[in-house]
Amino acid sequence: MSENPDSDSDSDSDSDSDSETASGVAGYMQRAKQQALQNVEHVAEGVAAETLSEGKLFEIAQSIGDARLEELTVADTTCGYCAVGCRFDLYSDGEEILAARPTAEEDAPVNGISTCVKGKFGYNFVNSDDRLTTPLVRDENGEFREATWDEALARVAEGLGEIKAEHGGQALSVIASSKATNEENYLMGKFARQVLNTNSVDNCNRLCHSSTVAGLAQTYGYGAASVSIEDLETTDCYLITGSNTTEAHPVIGTRIKQNVRDGADLLVFDPREVQIAEYATQYSRVQPGYDAVWINGITRYLIENDLYDETFVAERTTGFEDVKEAVVEFTPDRVEAVTGVPHEEIKTAAETIAKADTCVFGWTLGLTEHSHGTENVIAMANLAAITGNLGKPGTGVSPFRGQNNVQGGGGDMGPLPDNFPGYQDIADDEIRAKFEDAWECEISPEYGYYTTQMFLAADDDDVRGMYIIGENAALSEPGINHAGNVLESLDFLVVQDLFVNETAEYADVVLPACSFVEKTGTFTNTDRTVQMVKQVMEPKGASRPDWKILQDLAHRMGRDWDYDSTAEIMDEVNSLTPLYGGVTHDRVESDGGLQWPCWDEDHPGTKRLYEDAFNTEDGLAHLQGIGYSEPAERPDDEYPFTLTTGRVLYQYHTGTMTHREEGIMEYTPSDFVEIHPDVAVNYGIEDGDQVQVESRRGAITVPAQVTDRVGRDTVFAPIHFAESAVNQLTDEERLDPAAATPEYKVSAVRISPHEGDSKPVRSGDIELTGDD
Numbered sequence: 001m002s003e004n005p006d007s008d009s010d011s012d013s014d015s016d017s018d019s020e021t022a023s024g025v026a027g028y029m030q031r032a033k034q035q036a037l038q039n040v041e042h043v044a045e046g047v048a049a050e051t052l053s054e055g056k057l058f059e060i061a062q063s064i065g066d067a068r069l070e071e072l073t074v075a076d077t078t079c080g081y082c083a084v085g086c087r088f089d090l091y092s093d094g095e096e097i098l099a100a101r102p103t104a105e106e107d108a109p110v111n112g113i114s115t116c117v118k119g120k121f122g123y124n125f126v127n128s129d130d131r132l133t134t135p136l137v138r139d140e141n142g143e144f145r146e147a148t149w150d151e152a153l154a155r156v157a158e159g160l161g162e163i164k165a166e167h168g169g170q171a172l173s174v175i176a177s178s179k180a181t182n183e184e185n186y187l188m189g190k191f192a193r194q195v196l197n198t199n200s201v202d203n204c205n206r207l208c209h210s211s212t213v214a215g216l217a218q219t220y221g222y223g224a225a226s227v228s229i230e231d232l233e234t235t236d237c238y239l240i241t242g243s244n245t246t247e248a249h250p251v252i253g254t255r256i257k258q259n260v261r262d263g264a265d266l267l268v269f270d271p272r273e274v275q276i277a278e279y280a281t282q283y284s285r286v287q288p289g290y291d292a293v294w295i296n297g298i299t300r301y302l303i304e305n306d307l308y309d310e311t312f313v314a315e316r317t318t319g320f321e322d323v324k325e326a327v328v329e330f331t332p333d334r335v336e337a338v339t340g341v342p343h344e345e346i347k348t349a350a351e352t353i354a355k356a357d358t359c360v361f362g363w364t365l366g367l368t369e370h371s372h373g374t375e376n377v378i379a380m381a382n383l384a385a386i387t388g389n390l391g392k393p394g395t396g397v398s399p400f401r402g403q404n405n406v407q408g409g410g411g412d413m414g415p416l417p418d419n420f421p422g423y424q425d426i427a428d429d430e431i432r433a434k435f436e437d438a439w440e441c442e443i444s445p446e447y448g449y450y451t452t453q454m455f456l457a458a459d460d461d462d463v464r465g466m467y468i469i470g471e472n473a474a475l476s477e478p479g480i481n482h483a484g485n486v487l488e489s490l491d492f493l494v495v496q497d498l499f500v501n502e503t504a505e506y507a508d509v510v511l512p513a514c515s516f517v518e519k520t521g522t523f524t525n526t527d528r529t530v531q532m533v534k535q536v537m538e539p540k541g542a543s544r545p546d547w548k549i550l551q552d553l554a555h556r557m558g559r560d561w562d563y564d565s566t567a568e569i570m571d572e573v574n575s576l577t578p579l580y581g582g583v584t585h586d587r588v589e590s591d592g593g594l595q596w597p598c599w600d601e602d603h604p605g606t607k608r609l610y611e612d613a614f615n616t617e618d619g620l621a622h623l624q625g626i627g628y629s630e631p632a633e634r635p636d637d638e639y640p641f642t643l644t645t646g647r648v649l650y651q652y653h654t655g656t657m658t659h660r661e662e663g664i665m666e667y668t669p670s671d672f673v674e675i676h677p678d679v680a681v682n683y684g685i686e687d688g689d690q691v692q693v694e695s696r697r698g699a700i701t702v703p704a705q706v707t708d709r710v711g712r713d714t715v716f717a718p719i720h721f722a723e724s725a726v727n728q729l730t731d732e733e734r735l736d737p738a739a740a741t742p743e744y745k746v747s748a749v750r751i752s753p754h755e756g757d758s759k760p761v762r763s764g765d766i767e768l769t770g771d772d
């Protein structure tokens, strides 16, 4: 074996000097990181999508030497960051994760040998010094002290139990975790209903794609992507909107770019000229918050010019006349005045889609995180249906899902106020009876609170206690000045996490959970593929997998749970959830992933939805006319800019995982605000200057990134740092009426050089309605 892998690696020769001290496997990650950083200087996305996908770093890994690897534990597992669902082998020496290397290609249906920088390097958090290794309870002075599991669980059972006894179970709520496995999320829903007697259980999907789920469920029947990754790789045309694909779903971004290089058309609509736009056949800058308007504009053009698929509409849909009538008002002039998209671009987009044999409609949060996100999604669903782009190879709708397991854990497993696992309605008597029977409890037919509503209900004492599992609500909820007050004033709060995150600071008891490398179960990715997650390390300290913690708590609160493994939990899921009827661990393992619906043991799983019928009673897609909509808060003289918020490639959400990664922190040490160069000149702001961004709810100060990626009337800030938590600026009350999603993508703000006055230096020069 090679003790000094540098000698047989030609790809990282520039990074040797600092790594001479570290040899063998320990040096591998160090050298690979240095190499990544060199590439980072080059182009941020390059490392993720190009270098790694070319397998360059994997070649270095080869040089670790097989003999040495035998001393390590290895597990073929699924990435715990985003919902692309990349698979790879993780190597551990028992203390930390040493390397991620490609697994057998047939076992990695989505990524093959590619990963992004997070899946490849983002593991320092697992063994970081501040990992929670014991339970914590508040002492008499209000400080945390370490406690035994026995004491901590007793405190939780007592704290939650008292509220339940005094105010009823509905005064309690649970936030489940889309970071955790399917099996664990199934138990979170069961725990809420059976043990706590509340339907108020929800998760981060509420802050994310719940408007997608609502919009697609209403029109097609399933609130999920209809496509397989194969369709994404082979389609002739993409319409992508509100998705920073190369940064938020890098491996999918790479697939799309490859297909575009091979000749596919790519239409991108986004207020920011994000990197995927550089590859587009046409990029259209849109005014944030008016997506249904330009989508309806395209639909109108197609109908007026007879460019829609009449056969598909006649045979497979209802509601076409309603759509036809609704889009009449979206004339070219109106669309351009409202959204900034010129008629020429609407026309080209419509004609490109009509001409293409197949088209995929891809979107993410730019479409959903609005006070009318569900309407945006329905407008998109109408467009996909009238062009006949459903149920055939290379066609379909593809909302790129967010957290690693938000499709499965955040939806399919039913930790939801209105649905049991498999989207079975809790208000349906027959279905409720099935679960009451299986879980031996009574369940109210009344829906519980959605996450965003839980925080509002707490103002009226309708929620008094919360159990928050793997969710950093103190930073990720909208309007966190309000959310913080709620967390502070709860009668009882228990947080179950890997760290004392900002939410745990408010807790009465903190329970230490394990990360995905320390447990076994399944995740479901963005194309509905259920994949295995395998333990490669022992739990750090006294931390425990979420399912074991829930089981212990259920025991203490009078329920006799007796699962020996997550496979057993999945057996219970199979028996109660038709969609997952045949999704057993054995099948998932031997098939290398299984896509739902998978009705029974013999069913092969479903690559593509709606090949024969939609999931509605009559089997048809139910189209609905969508009228004009606009953001709930619009810019005005006082707050003249639209703030939109989101992500960067190297960071993940509130940073609990990525902030512990030195290389990542060197590259993205803080949040920032993107400001158009003309605006910067007017305000006397230079690149890197501190800028105050202020809304009606709060203010943050961040460095300026002067760039024409944004238009002149829009500013953009990421969501990754507590010091500059952008959710101080967003609004907790303006929610989508169907899905209760907040309007993270539009807030009215003003900007000023820090410590300066808020008036532009040369006021009046800014064209507020202008576009590039």
Ligand SMILES: Nc1nc2c(c(=O)[nH]1)N[C@H]1C(S)=C(S)[C@@H](COP(=O)(O)OP(=O)(O)OC[C@H]3O[C@@H](n4cnc5c(=O)[nH]c(N)nc54)[C@H](O)[C@@H]3O)O[C@H]1N2
Binding pocket: 082, 083, 208, 241, 242, 243, 244, 245, 247, 248, 249, 269, 270, 271, 272, 274, 286, 287, 288, 289, 290, 291, 364, 365, 366, 367, 401, 402, 403, 644, 645, 646, 647, 648, 649, 650, 651, 652, 653, 745
């Ligand atoms: N690196 C990284 N990857 C991640 C995550 C992460 O934190 N870091 N998080 C994961 C999660 S949970 C999710 S949900 C996904 C999110 O994935 P994305 O939704 O792609 O991420 P955002 O950065 O929120 O980007 C939203 C996009 O919408 C655009 N946009 C803003 N406002 C509007 C609008 O009004 N209309 C339109 N059409 N577009 C608009 C923005 O310019 C941006 O391109 O990413 C997942 N992947």
Ligand SMILES: Nc1nc2c(c(=O)[nH]1)N[C@H]1C(S)=C(S)[C@@H](COP(=O)(O)OP(=O)(O)OC[C@H]3O[C@@H](n4cnc5c(=O)[nH]c(N)nc54)[C@H](O)[C@@H]3O)O[C@H]1N2
Binding pocket: 177, 179, 180, 181, 204, 205, 207, 208, 209, 365, 369, 402, 403, 469, 470, 471, 472, 473, 475, 476, 477, 496, 497, 498, 499, 501, 513, 514, 515, 516, 546, 645, 646, 647, 652, 653, 654, 655, 656, 657, 719, 726, 727, 730, 744
């Ligand atoms: N302004 C603005 N706000 C947003 C968004 C936006 O675009 N703009 N996006 C929204 C979206 S889409 C999302 S998904 C949310 C994300 O918001 P959150 O879900 O709150 O963000 P994370 O930082 O991913 O928090 C996950 C937590 O789970 C812990 N964890 C990781 N693995 C495990 C595990 O296996 N078990 C347990 N118990 N804990 C674990 C981590 O330590 C971390 O504390 O943010 C939302 N907030």
Ligand code: SF4
Binding pocket: 079, 080, 081, 082, 083, 084, 085, 086, 111, 115, 116, 117, 118, 119, 120, 249, 250, 251, 252
């Ligand atoms: S693209 Fe997503 S799933 Fe794949 S390695 Fe990166 S974070 Fe993990």
Ligand SMILES: [Mo]
Binding pocket: 204, 207, 208, 209, 402, 403
């Ligand atoms: Mo998300």
